[in-house]
Amino acid sequence: MSDGRPHTPGKWRPSLALIIGLVLATVLALPLVGLFFFRFYENQLIQRTEAELIGQSAVLAAVAAQMAGEAPELPLGAERPRAPPGRAPDEPYDPIEPRLDLAQGPILGRRPDALPSAKPADPAFLEIGRRLGPILVQAQASTLAGFRILDPRGVVIAGREEVGLSLAHVPEVAAALRGEVRSVLRTRISRHPPPPVYSVSRGTSVRVFTAMPIVVGDRLAGVVYASRTPSNVVKQLYEERGKLALAAAAILAVTALIGLLFSRFVTHPVHQLIRRTAEIGRGDRSAIKPLERHGTREFAQLSESFLAMAASLQERSDYLRTFAAHVSHELKSPLTAIRGAAELMLDAAPGSMTEEERRRFLGNILADAGRLAALVNRLRELARADNPPIEGETNLGAAAAALRTAQPGLAIRLDGDPALRLPLSEENAGIVLGHLADNAARHGAGTLTLSARRDAAGLALLVRDDGGGIAPGNRARIFDTFFTTRREEGGTGMGLAIVRSLVERHGGTIALDEETGDGAAFRIRLP
Known part of the structure; x- marks a missing residue:
């Protein structure tokens, strides 16, 4: 049932906490996503550099192995396993995947310096190094990578100023001398300080080193030791500025x-x-x-x-506003009558007013004063009905018993279980039923019937009397404040207004039953 007030359509809407949470999560995620992207991209550059060094070293190792195979008198090193663990011996392919991880892998210190060799390299190996030297120089000019060719004992046989020195003590070289392919990250020592903008990248301060064994048949013939500084992230981002603009x-x-x-x-x-x-x-x-x-x-x-x-x-x-206008009107009439009677009595000359007239004027004053007192009492009851204490309850039998005491001239009948609970306190039930019973008695009723039942919607209470009933022209106004047909008899027109206010404060409704027959009947619904 609509109460005439505006109602918001009941569709789903996000909560304010959800909106703020999503915004905060997005704001927090943006720098984290950017940092993750930056680190991921930098790691990709590291692995790309490692993959390039592995590919270049594999080519140089194949060339060196071919040269070593052409010299039968060449003293080869230890035997290398035919197949690594997990690969079938007859498998023709042995891919080497990049494994360096800038975020989780260790970064070793700068590469140890080459040491003097306890025994000079074999002349046959030095000849291979001499033949490979120009190839390494040309490769470095194009790839910016540094290459060293080592013999089976780790002595440099090609590699500019370190020829004749030993790198066998370097961990990755030692692993390659055992037949393993090893890649490491080492701290880069630059001759020139990097530009300040480069300092945002960790990758500019490292260098990738790879050591790949040279194998002839099943025996070790040396090591290709390569190194290169990865591409700078800032430079790469500049080259990808179009994509950055999209980001x-x-x-x-x-x-x-x-x-x-x-x-x-x-x-x-x-x-x-x-x-x-x-x-x-x-x-x-x-x-x-x-x-x-x-x-x-x-x-x-x-x-x-x-x-x-x-x-x-x-x-x-x-x-x-309406109530004030009604109250002022209702109070004005008896006050005007009282003042007029008092002025007549005051202005009357001694002996000009008979005792009967004097008593009639005094009776009018008392009647109007009584009406004022009744109005004040009803106003006080209406104020209490607008803000009643709604706690407590009573039962139908107790309410009927209290009504019989308050209205001894009215027969009270019950149609329902006397133990049925009413969601009204004993005082509030007495006010509601008392006003209805008083109206019934003043309109000539001899019997008042209370019928109550409980259903899914709450309690339904029917209060019916056998009096004169309500004229059809007055039914629409009976709950209006100060409306009465018994004004000359002292009626204030506030009884039913008090009943309606009290019932509505309890969340219920009251209405006149249109199909009453003789007398009047009121239907009360309480949740």
């Missing part, structure tokens, strides 16, 4: 989306509510309606609560 555009789009979300779900509803508050404050009743856009669930609830409060205050203001 920047994506970040700007995300930022704009965040701003749009805040505007859509937070800022706009707040401004709407501020404007609506100002309009209602200026007395614009048309402003008491749902907002065009609520945004989050909290703003929808806030706006609905605010508009409901505004509508309630507006109704209360109208009620108080």
